[in-house]
Amino acid sequence: MNIILFIMVGLAAAFCVGVLVGSGLHTMRIDRRYQRLARLVRQFNELNAAQDVKPEQYSSSRFLSVR
Secondary structure (H helix, E strand, O other): OHHHHHHHHHHHHHHHHHHHHHHHHHHHHHHHHHHHHHHHHHHHHHHHHHHOOOHHHOOHHHHHOOO
16 A cells, blocks of 8 residues: 555656656747747847938938939
8 A cells, every 4th residue: 555655656756847848948949939038029129220310310412313
């Protein structure tokens, strides 16, 4: 009877450890996904800021030369 109890406790402990490890791996995967998304948003914002040109920077002759 004691052997069965020890086996059941061992299986329950192994299951709990497995759940904890799986949860940690899942959390790391989600964290990597959001880090990648944050990197893409940062790159997009940098490109967007580089392309932003204030209206004062345009010269009036540039508008006149458009066909």
